[in-house]
Amino acid sequence: MAGQIRRTVVAIGASLVAALAITVLVSRLIAPPVCRAVRIAQAIAAGNLENPIRVTSRGATDERPPIATRLVERHGEVLPHDSP
Secondary structure: OHHHHHHHHHHHHHHHHHHHHHHHHHHHHHHHHHHHHHHHHHHHHOOOOOOOOOOOOOOOOOOOOHHHHHHHHHHHHHOOOOOO
8 A cells, every 4th residue: 555655656756847847848949939039029119120030940841831931021021122
């Protein structure tokens, strides 16, 4: 009986450690791009349209989402092209 309780407690502890590790990993993967998007959105709201739009894909198909493609296309239409 005591052995079964101990195994249950160890299993619960291991599950909690695994859940914490997954949470930290996912938050480190998601937070930087979201923070960058917020900074760019704030700059655009302030009238700065000079922000580069860099799209990277890490999906299984390695295709850009349609919204990202449209943003990159529109970015070139809005800004003047007199950069060297």
